Amino acid sequence: MVRQIAVPFEADRPLRPPTMRSISLELRLIVAIVALCVGAALLGARLGGGIVEQQVEEAGASRLRGAAEAFASQERAEVEKLSSTLDALLSRDDLRDAFAARDRERLLALAAPLFETMRERDRITHWYFIAPEPDATVFLRVHRPELRGDKVDRVTFRRAVETGDVGAGKELGRTAFALRVVRPWMRDGKVIGYLELAEEIDHFLGAMKSRTGDDYGILVKKRFLDQRRWAEVLGERSNTWNDRADVVVVDTTTFTEGIIDYEGDLEALPDDGVALGEVVREDRAYMRGIFPLRDAGGRKVGGLFVLHDFSAEHGAARAAMLRSFMMLIGLGAVLTVLLATLLHYAVFARLRRLERRLAREADERQLPPGRMVELTDDEISRLEVLLRRALFPSRDEVPRDPSSSRGRG
Known part of the structure; x- marks a missing residue:
């Protein structure tokens, strides 16, 4: 019951x-x-x-790292061009004979028209005839014949002297970088002097931008530059020496305010550079990075700033997020x-x-x-x-x- x-x-x-x-x-x-x-x-x-x-940001960071390699590749290509031109000049008997005879007027008469052609065609901006050691002074500057007699002690020159072969690399002058190639000139097995060609690298950034579409800038530590010479070259209105505490922008492909805004120590930059993240300005999104620039002596004297416009990739990522949301909402509605x-x-x-x-x-x-x-x-x-x-x-x-x-x- x-x-x-x-x-x-x-x-x-x-x-x-x-x-x-x-x-x-x-x-x-x-x-x-x-x-x-x-x-x-x-x-x-x-x-x-x-x-x-x-993934988009990683691709952008990879693109930034590729910019540093592009700069190095540009430098290697220019060194090869200077070296080839130097070989052609070293093979000219008329130049060698005039230099061996220390006939400055004849040497200038032979070299001046050649230099004009090289400047217009190959952007070569400096040509030196240098006496051998122990003198090691400038016998003739083809680009500035009135200046001569100063002793040469650059790293590229010392490397050519020590190795008996080519000395090449970019060296920082009073206001900017110059890419230099130096070789000893031999006659009857004896060094009669040295021949040097150089070019300013201000066209590097423009050439790189035309290939990649990215913007670039070169920052240099002030202690490696001459402030008085900097002011003379740029003039009072364009003098940017006081814009930053310890660095100065020596070249850039963009004048957008605040784009080159790295405040760290350039000499402390790691060899693989630093990614500075993204910045959004109006309707554009940019990836930024900076990589160390070394002179011919291996010193970190500056930095290469890279600005990559990844607005299309950024917009694609946002669109993908929206599409994913709509797809998941639709799937959720079906499951509901x-x-x-x-x-x-x-x-x-x-x-x-x-x-x-x-x-x-x-x-x-x-x-x-x-x-x-x-x-x-x-x-x-x-x-x-x-x-x-x-x-x-x-x-x-x-x-x-x-x-x-x-x-x-």
Whole structure:
């Protein structure tokens, strides 16, 4: 025999006003699923977009590193050009004979027209005839014939003397870099002097920009430059010497304010450079980086600043993030419909059929309506009420606690 046990109710407890619990449990679950799907879509789009943007930034950083190699490649190509030109000049007997005879006027007459051709065609800006050691003074500057007699002690020259072969590299003058190539001139197995060609590298950046589309700038430590000579060359209006504390921009392909804004120590730059992150100006996005520039002696005297416009890649990453979000939202909507349908037919439809059956049986048996602690439309709560009607039809059937009668009467 099954004994029915009633559960006591708090008769005097006031009814609470309808709350969120009055909303259908099925509807609440659907709302929760929608919220989860939207949250997952946002998170997925953010993560996916972040991955795409990271890949874009890594590609941009690789492009920046390639700029340093492009500069070195440009330098090697120019050294080869200067070396080839130097070989051609060293093979000319008329120049060698005039130099060996120390006939400066004849030497200048032969060299001047050649120099004009080299300057116009090959951008060669300096041509020196240098006496051998121990003198090691300038015998003739073809580009400045009035200046001569000063002693040469440059690294490239010392390297040519020590090795008996070519000495090449970029050296910092009073206002800018110059790329120099020096070779000894031999006659009858004896060094009669040295021949040097050089070019200013101000056209390097323009040539690199025409190939890559990126912008470049060269920063140099002030202590390697001559402030008075700098002011004379640039003039009062263009003098940028005081723009920065310890460095000066000696060449740039862009004049956008604040683009070259590296404040670190150029001599402390690592060999592989430093990526400076991105900067957004109006509708353009840029990747920035700076790489050390060494002179022929290996000193870090400056830095090559690179500005890569990756607006297209940046916009593609944002568009990919938006597309990912829309795709995930669409997928979430499909999953929501599928889950809602599954829950409806697998759970809530069956619960409602059970609820109607219990209600019908309770009405047929004329059971008391039962007591509800809260107003509710919750499917589970309605089933609980119906089960209470069926199992505990009367409050009088609630057993009393024997200890409650002690001490009375």
